[in-house]
Amino acid sequence: MKKILPSILSADFSRLGEEIREAESCGADMIHCDIMDGRFVPNISFGPKVISDVNKVTDLPLDVHLMIENPENFIDEFYKAGADMISVHYENNYHLDRVLQQIKSHGIKAGAVLNPATPVSSLENVLYNADYVLLMSVNPGFGGQKFIENTLRKIGELKEIIIKNGYNTEIEVDGGVDLTNIKSISDAGADMFVCGSSIFNSEDKCAVIKKMKSLIGN
Numbered sequence: 001m002k003k004i005l006p007s008i009l010s011a012d013f014s015r016l017g018e019e020i021r022e023a024e025s026c027g028a029d030m031i032h033c034d035i036m037d038g039r040f041v042p043n044i045s046f047g048p049k050v051i052s053d054v055n056k057v058t059d060l061p062l063d064v065h066l067m068i069e070n071p072e073n074f075i076d077e078f079y080k081a082g083a084d085m086i087s088v089h090y091e092n093n094y095h096l097d098r099v100l101q102q103i104k105s106h107g108i109k110a111g112a113v114l115n116p117a118t119p120v121s122s123l124e125n126v127l128y129n130a131d132y133v134l135l136m137s138v139n140p141g142f143g144g145q146k147f148i149e150n151t152l153r154k155i156g157e158l159k160e161i162i163i164k165n166g167y168n169t170e171i172e173v174d175g176g177v178d179l180t181n182i183k184s185i186s187d188a189g190a191d192m193f194v195c196g197s198s199i200f201n202s203e204d205k206c207a208v209i210k211k212m213k214s215l216i217g218n
Contacts, residue, residue, distance in 0.1 A: 004030075006195055023205060027209045033051055033064045033065065051078060065134060075103055075106075079103075084108055088110075088112065090115075091118060114135055116139055136174055138175030158171055
């Protein structure tokens with residue numbers, strides 16, 4: 001089943017617990033958490049403490065996306081905080097296969113992330129070890145950006161590699177996903193959809209999530 005993942009980066013942090021509970025009650029499938037260190041990407045978000053607090057207010061799985069340098073030094077900490085899935089970037093990781101194994105050693109799902117300029121062929125030698133691939137459809141660092149259309153082609157290329165090799169790897173897309181493009185993204189082969197401002201900045205979160213689910217066939 002395809003899944004909708006509201007990204008709390010776009011939530012109102014003064015009422016974060018309430019925002020998350022509302023998204024959950026509206027039918028969200030997971031909660032997406034963007035971790036940024038101001039070095040790998042030009043912004044700073046939050047750390048394990050927030051993940052731990054989020055874990056206390058929802059029963060939904062937490063999808064933690066590490067946009068940080070030396071992510072291998074923080075895997076254990078985010079796992080202990082309550083992450084159910086952790087993804088790390090190809091672009092800043094010389095030992096991606098090892099880090100994927102490190103994540104999976106905790107019994108949680110491991111994901112590999114590609115920035116918009118990075119070809120999907122970069123992952124061919126580690127794809128066997130990834131539970132999912134997160135394709136960035138904006139340049140990482142800030143919410144509210146416009147979806148990069150070339151991502152549709154990348155989804156198709158990645159899906160072809162997955163099918164060719166008989167992998168069970170899922171495809172997640174993050175950046176600019178909204179009601180105008182989620183069907184095209186789904187039709188291209190995506191399984192998980194990270195939606196930030198399109199959900200948290202809407203007047204009716206439930207209506208948006210319900211419409212998104214109908215568009216992706218859920």
